[in-house]
Amino acid sequence: MAADWNEIFNQISPNANEREIETKFVVPLIKDLGYDSDEYCFQFKTGLGTNAVDFAVRSNAGRGDKFHDSMTEPFLLIEAKKPSEDISKPSHINQLMSYLSHVNCHLARFGILTNSVQIQLYRSHGRVVHPLTKVLPLRDSKAEETLAKIKGLVKTSAKALTICVYNNKGGVGKTTTAVNLAATLGIIGFKRKDFVFNNNSKKNVLALDFDAQRDMTKSLFREPAAKKLRGLSFSYEGCNILSKDKAPLTECLDKNISLCEAIYSYKVKSKKSGANAKVSEVPLFDVVPANDEFKRYGEDDCKEKVHFSKLRELLAELRDKYDYIVIDCPPQVSFFSRSGLYAADVLLIPVKHSDLASLHNAAKVITEIIPQMNELRKEAELTALPVFYNDEEKDIRNDEKFRGREQEMFANELDFIVKSYGENYDLKRYFKKITAETVVIPSSATISSHSFERLPAAYKSMKVLNWYADLVKHYFLRPAKEPELNQETDVIPKKSEKVQAGIDADKVRTIRSTLYKDGKIDRKEAEALFKLNKQVSGADNDPSWKILFVEALTEHFLKDEASPGAVDEDEAAYIIDKIKADGIDGAELDLLVNIAINAKSCHESFNAFVLEALRASVLADGVIDDSEAEMLRKVIYSAVGDKGVNQAHADFLFDINDSVSGAANSPKWQKLFVRTVSEYLTKDRTSPGKIDGKKAEWLIGRIGSDGKFDENEKALLSHIKASAKEIHPKLQFLLDFFGYKFGYK
Known part of the structure; x- marks a missing residue:
């Protein structure tokens, strides 16, 4: 009722x-x-x-x-x-x-x-x-x-979040931001090395060019006439061509044609490895480009015929199709910018810390333009996100020259803006002081040069992709495995306190809040985590405890100011001492692996310790399953870096293989064993593809050293025979002999 x-x-x-x-x-x-x-x-x-x-x-x-x-x-x-x-x-x-x-x-x-x-x-x-x-x-x-x-x-309610990228001041990188934001959102769900959103689900993204200058369109597409230019060859990954088969955006505005008729799928060319691999086109996000006639909407007679609310109406049918809609519109207050603001849910405002006008104009947008727009909107109100620092000449978060007088002047200017414009607005939430957590997109030739290729810079440079992933992470989307930080009182047990019943989820949340109270994990808190884990090791703990233990300590060691992103000799000694004391449990092993995978570099003593810990773990039951094979792969190739696989890695895998030979191991184990040992043998930088006498003698000594010639060793020899360009006669004889005896090719 x-x-x-x-x-x-x-x-x-x-x-x-x-x-x-x-x-x-x-x-x-x-x-x-x-x-x-x-x-x-x-x-x-x-x-x-x-x-x-x-x-x-x-x-x-x-x-x-x-x-x-x-x-x-x-x-x-x-x-x-x-x-x-x-x-x-x-x-x-x-x-x-x-x-x-x-x-x-x-x-x-x-x-x-x-x-x-x-x-x-x-x-x-x-x-x-x-x-x-x-x-x-x-x-x-x-x-x-x-x-x-x-x-x-x-x-x-529709699922799309509509984002308008805008500042009343030009020259702050609005189009570059819109293009690379859409590109980064569009690649979520595709696995990329070191990409923070690898575990998130795929997102459907639409980018819309609502600027008469058509800069977004020009940076992503070539005109149809480009195909006919003699003597030019366009073979770039992002070579998308505009088509006359699609409805122009102007017709959608004039004639009520659905925006669906104007949408292009933006694709990049991808070639899988292998001599006969074909190039395929991978769609990553959709685009509504602006056509040449679009500029006439700046004229008075057109503005009278088409109201700035029209774009919002046209987007209505697409809000259930996409997760994100990104609108690029020009500076100043015009038909184009008013249309973008009226259609959006949220406003993303790029500024430059050294550009006074960009800061003051951002304040004007928040305190004048948005309230005016919200007076006109019938339904939901437009919300501004905190400004972010774009196209900076340097990474001001870590720049020594920025500290001191320049930083003081900048902070004073922010205070002035907050007080001058913010009489009726809480501008502190939009204009925040620059800290290590502030989002900064540095200026880079890498970003601008790729416009010639009609390709977002985020698709050509992992460094650029990570810059924009940082923007997405702070403003729009949580990485699938990101920890949630709370604030509470100190509840980590004292050294003498035993935790017999284990740690439940509520206790974990409370401990997390204690650790992240000041936004970082210090050495005293790291000590407490190690001690607590020893106390609860083997107890019935909630799975979130292991997650917290691994994430917090990884952050502590890899965000150390003395060696950021790396584990130096002193840190390696400290970690080994803490973990080795009472034997290694599951949480400590996961910590070692996580540090090894995420560190830029680790001291050789740490790498050796991790490999030995892994050896003991995977051999505990005599069988290697999928997760163990994957863990081994990640650790080995994190340690390898740019140096390539060495003999120690190959010996390590042979030792493990000898121990688990004949067991029902995961197919991933054979793949890892064959790939890694083959790389050591054939990917020598001085003579790639050639197996010399020294490596041939090493392999001859390893094959069957345990008295068995198992399927993994057969697969290794078969792979070498097929892939190596030149094989030393001693090894060639062995390959021919075993090939004849055991019937592999």
Whole structure:
């Protein structure tokens, strides 16, 4: 039965407290949204200290549990306020946004702020929280209509987040940002070495050029006439050609043609290894390019015919198809920029720390242009994200010259901007001081040069891809395995305290909050982690304990200021001493592997220790499974780096192979063994493909050294015979003999 809202509102006192709003209004609201009593819980712990949101809601359908009992993965959060409180206060909004980002709530899709007089719905999309509605009145004749609208949005809200890249000041790299942001989002889900989003699912991305200059279009596509230019050969990976078969963007605006008719799939050419491998085209993201006639929309007669709300209308049908829509529009206030701002959910503002005008214009966008646009928008309000520093001549986060006088002047300018423009706005959340965590995209010839290839720089340079991945990670999307940081009191047990029952998930969350209270893991905390792990080793611990132990200590050792990203001799000695003391358990082995894989370089003593630890682990049961083979591969090739496989690596694998010969090992083990030993034998930099007498004698001594000639050794010899360009006669004789005897080719 539908709620009688007039009756409900009449029962609420004008001086009601939050508890009365929760029981008399929020509970009926939850039921009106279609949820049962076992699908919501009161005072839900968000995972940040003792913080709790008033209500968390999630359907039980298809879950196999009751949310009221399991209290996992809420879908909707509701925060109630007294009727006398204005829910548009920044403190209330920031509170809800913060809850939606906490460890127990970051999968929630929606949040509601209400005081029973007003209500506002927010959406959470990755790291972004933005309003889906304006602040809507409830105590009027349209209360049922308003609440029906909220219900409809919660049930059917589109999945896309629409991002407009804009600054009122030109020359700050808006188009470069839009292109590489779309490119980075588009490559998520494709495995790339050292890419932070390797474990995230594929994202559908649309980039839209809404600038009469057509810079995005020109940087990604060639004109059809380019095919006919004599003497020119375009063989670049990103050589996409515009087509007359697609509808021009201007026709979509003029004639109500669907934007689907104007979409191009942006592809790169990919060639797999092998002599006969074919080149294939891999689609990574979609693009709506701007055509030549687009510039006429800057003229008055066209602006009268097409309203700037048109783009938002055209994008409506695409919001369920894409995860992200990225709009590039020009500086200044024009038909093009107003259209982009009106269509977007959030605004990404690039600035330069040394460009005073870019900083002041960003403040003007936030305090003047966005409020004007929100007055015109009928539905959700546009939200600005904190500014980021783009096209910088140097990485100002780590530049010694920036510190001191220049940094002081910059900080003073930010303070001036906050005070001058921020009388009615909390500008500190948009203009933050530069720290080691600040997102900075350095200026680079690497970025600009690839426009000639019609290819985003993020697809040609891993360094550039990581710059933009950092932007995505901080602003839009959590890496699939990123730790969630909390803040609480010190709960790490004292040295004498024994933890017999193991560590449960709640304890892990509390320990995590202690460790990350100041944003870093110091040596004292690292010591405490090692001690605690020894205390709970072998106990029934929640899996999140091992994750925390590995991630926190990896961060401690690889973010050391003395040797960032590396494990030097002193650190290697410290780690070995801490782990070796009482034997190596599973968490410590995972830590060693994780450090080895993620470090830029490690001291040889550390690499040797990790390999020996791995040998002991994989030989414990005499069989190598998939995960062990993969672990071995990652550690060996992390240690190899640019130097190539050496004899120690090859001997290591032969020793293991001799120990597990004849067991039901994973096929990945044979593949690793054959590949790695072959690389040592044939990828000598001075004579690639040639196996000399020294290596031939080594291999002859290793083959069958355990008295067996197993399938992995046969596969190795077969591979060598097929791939080596020149083989020493001693080894050639062995290959021919074994080939004849055992029948391999």
